[in-house]
Amino acid sequence: MNVLMILGLVAIVVSLVVNNPASPVQRYAKLIRIAGVVLLVLGFFMKAVVQINPGQVGVQAIFGKVKDEILPSGLNVVNPLAVVREFDIKTQNYTMSGINDEGVKGGDDAIRALSADGLEVTIDLTVLYRIIPQSAPAIYRELGTNYRDVIVRPIARTRIRDLAANYEAVSLYSSRREEFQGKIFEAIDRDFKERGLVLEQLLVRNITLPESVKRAIESKINAEQEAQKMTFVLQKEKQEAERKRVEAQGIADYQKIITSTLTDRQLKYEAIKAQKELAESDNAKIVILGSGKDGNILINP
Known part of the structure; x- marks a missing residue:
């Protein structure tokens, strides 16, 4: 009225x-x-x-x-x-986060769940959903206008806790995160449809592991990086050793070839040629031609 x-x-x-x-x-x-x-x-x-x-x-x-x-x-x-x-009936979002004032509820509202190995993981989640228009009367009749706190929040938190128990903490954080998010989506979407809601998207925004696990992961990563660094150094040293071996083999082959091809006459010719070039230079020098008693000394000031 x-x-x-x-x-x-x-x-x-x-x-x-x-x-x-x-x-x-x-x-x-x-x-x-x-x-x-x-x-x-x-x-x-x-x-x-x-x-x-x-x-x-x-x-x-x-x-x-x-x-x-x-x-x-x-x-x-x-x-x-x-x-x-x-x-x-527009797209709505419901965020549960460990950061103060970021989620719908003030304070720390992140989801805490136990993994398969008994560790507690903290998950920040955003749910994007909307009401099916034709289901609005049933929602009003059965849930009232506060359907978000009655359906969206408890279903999302319960399904995440149930599914997290099937995964180890480290796999949730890394290799099986996408699989985990997909299974959560399927479970929540099924429950939402029964209540007249459509789940449009599910965003696992952050997964925080216990400090002990984080330190273990960091130590493992550091060890792997050191191992990779050492492998690189060894490969480099091996390549350098191979280069030196090839260089030494080349020098040895060169010396072998020179030794086998040089004669006394060729060596004498090379000596005379060098002495000639030295005599023609402008610098002061003493040139000895020949060897022994037969050698001649030329002085060019």
């Missing part, structure tokens, strides 16, 4: 009270009654027209009985005695 209808009823009651010959305002009783009827009728028609906002559907309840028909967005003519509740 809106304000106009209440004012109309009050005006009608007042007109009946003042409709007394002893009352000084008796002559206004009829006028007051007419005004009351006008307000009552106007309020009645205004109550009978309801506007539903975009992205919403309306659900009617008359004396506690919920009607199965939904009201689409726009103007709708309804029973003036009906109570209309709007339900949001």
Whole structure:
């Protein structure tokens, strides 16, 4: 009942009270009654027209009985005695996070679950969902308007705890995270559909392991990195040793070839050639030609 209808009823009651010959305002009783009827009728028609906002559907309840028909967005003519509740059918999100004031509830609202190896993991989760429009009356009838805290939150938290018990903590954090997220989606989606909701997306935003496990993982990673570094160093040293072996073999082969091909006459020719080049240079020098007693000394200042 809106304000106009209440004012109309009050005006009608007042007109009946003042409709007394002893009352000084008796002559206004009829006028007051007419005004009351006008307000009552106007309020009645205004109550009978309801506007539903975009992205919403309306659900009617008359004396506690919920009607199965939904009201689409726009103007709708309804029973003036009906109570209309709007339900949001757009995509909604519900975040449960360990960071203060990031989730729907204040404080630490992350999900804590036990893994298959008995370790406690902390999971931050965001659920994207929406209401099936045709299911809005059933949701209102069975759950009320607070369906988020009645269905979305407890189902998501329960399913994650149940499924986390099938995985080891380290696998949840690394290799089997995608598989874990997929199984959660399937389980929650099935429960949501039974309640008139559609699960659009499930985001496992963060998985936090116990500090002892994190330190063990970090130690393992450091050890693997050191092993990879040592493997690289050994490969490099092996390649350097191979290079030196090839170089030494090349030098040995060269010397072998030179030794086998040089003769006394060729060596003498090379010596004379070198001495000639030295004699033709501008620097002061002493040139000895020949060897032994037969050698000649040339001095070029």
